[in-house]
Amino acid sequence: MSVLTYLIPISLFLGGFGLVAFFWTLRTRQYEDPKGDSERILSDQYDDHPKG
């Protein structure tokens, strides 16, 4: 069962990494306009400089 000693920390770390990433997306307000963001990728206007 010694495998658990590093598998559990790894799984917790990966989960925690996802959680931190989620906090970052929240703080940078990436959920304000989901519909607009999904449409914006269709426009070539922002290819070089992603707008906002």
Added chain:
Amino acid sequence: MTVAPAANGLTPAASSALPAGEAEHVSASACPACLAAPSAEALARSGDIRGARIMLSLPTAHCAVCITDVERELSRQPGVRSARVNLTLKRVSIDAEPGVEAAPLVAALDGIGYEAYELDPGLLSATETDKRGRDLLMRIGVSGFAMMNIMLLSISVWSGAEDATRDMFHWISAAIALPTVVFAGQPFFASAWAGLRRGRVNMDVPISLALILASSISLYETAHHGHQAYFDAAVMLSFFLLVGRYLDYRTRAVARSAAEELAALEVPRATVLREGAEVVVPVGELVPGDIIRVRPGGRIPADGTVTEGTSETDRSLLTGESLPVYAGPGVTLSAGEVNLTGPLTLRVTAAGKDSSLHRMADLVATAESAKTKYTSLAERAARAYSPLVHTLAFSSFLTWLWITGGDVRHAINIAAAVLIITCPCALGLAVPAVVTTASGKLFRKGLLIKDGTALERLAEVDTVVFDKTGTLTMGAPAPENLFDLTPAQFAIAAALGGASSHPLATALAAAAQARGIVPAVLDDLREVPGYGVEGRLDGAILRLGRADWVGAEAGSVTATHLRIGTEAPVTLRFADSLRPGAEAAVSALLAQKKRVLLVSGDVEGAVAALARRLGIAEWRSGARPEEKAALVAEMTGQGARVLMVGDGLNDTAALASAHVSISPASALDAARTASDIVLLGQDLAPVADAVRISVQARRRIKQNFALSALYNVVAVPIALVGLATPLAAALAMSLSSITVSLNSLRLK
């Protein structure tokens, strides 16, 4: 349209309402202008440079092309620093130089084919609600993370981990679950506590109890090397319930902010003549006897008698009359009418509390207080649910205490299992999931639900009352017999029409433009307020205006008259143009077997003609505001559920007293505030869709209640006899939540 002065004077508190991309700087920066021009930050901090933030609603935007079109067109306008479209909320936020007004931007968007309405930029409340939404999302994220990790450990335990391994897994679960429950459960704890303090048991009390009981029992069991721990159940419970809570919150927040921000276009100020000088004062400071000036295009701020000047006034929003009314010395005008052609000077006869406008507001207040409070399906479910759950859990505790002869640990375990199993995961999702789906569908069709229970009320409607002017019609006249004009006459009429802001004249000019007629070049073009427009061409006097002034025969229909030199005058008839989708909406409602009525303050001829055209059998003309409200109240008294659709001040009381109400975005503030649903676009057809979808939505909500009741009927006996395991609880909980969500998505 005018911009409220607040647009130029953003308070620091409003500064956190920033477009998405600039959010990283929120904490560092004190005002929006600093973000647009960081180099000017120091100056800006001292308050010297302030940008204008303008928000426009874009009801017709729907695709990538719309975004780029709108943003490109707006950035081309002078003074605009940047513009960003939010497609989810269908609005664009514009960062502009100080002093830039919304009206030219709206006109520019109109020019490239997008409807736009100004929104109130006082974004303070929107920022506030934003914060709450993000807060809920954060809690969902945390409990989701915890749920996944604990579930991994729990599954190992269920598959046979034993002794020290099981204890370790339980301890790790506890280390994740306890902080999560404390953090993620806060909305429930707070609401339950608030309810208890006021002596009411709401839905959050059993939820909080289940969360606390499950966590503490599991902790106790873990400490005593027990076999079963409910950590996963506690966290899963908070996850599903938070999702429901968030959906519910988002529907309301989106609707509320947009509805609140639909601009307050009128600045409540009046120009008063005091000792020969013009002074601008708040309307509230007007007293009878004051002499006030009202410019063409302005709204009359108080009741008064005209002392100087001639003009015509548009009182369609007050009375529903579609024809402008002559105003000259001695004529009495009411607050709320719009002055059309010439400047007027009025002696105030009644202001503030005594004015006719305020009497209308009183009428609305009375209507609102007379309306019985609607109890939503969710409230009714919660009312039946909480006592039942508590009784069940408590009696199972007592029963097991008696059976086992005083084994408190076992009895509490059973009671906790009952609380967890009955906990309203599915119940918490049943209403918000459906309402979110339905209001999302309606929003895409151009309808904004301001109130969550409006959908439920809409589903019960059996009678629909329409207002005429501004609701079924556009409230703007369109010429009917242009074929009576020769091209030369048309060109002259277009030139004369273009010189006035009278609705008939502008309609004529717009019609000419639409048909590609180039206006003739005239000399001495001048407007004679209250009468019409006059000009000269090759020495001949040209007149467009009232019958008696032009020398024509006055008719009974809306018309203007054109006379060229000594030729016989030509009469141009006008009809109020039908709102797009009006016919479709009325016929669809009739097909749904609803009773449809047309009630208007306009004259009999116009109302009857429109009713005939739309196939409405019941109509009433010349109805005053209180009569409209009384009619609605009378029908309600006879057991009818009335949907009122109206836009004017004269409809406001009727809107407030109806079971549910809809008003177009072009309606007056007061009407929009009083109504439950706002129609964002021009098209009226979604009204019938809304009724259909709401009926469907209510059916789905009831199905969802039935589903979660069914699941309880199966699972509760298992818990009561003490056979519920954490695995069974987890399975049943997630299965029922997923079934309910999927069922909500079936809404078409």
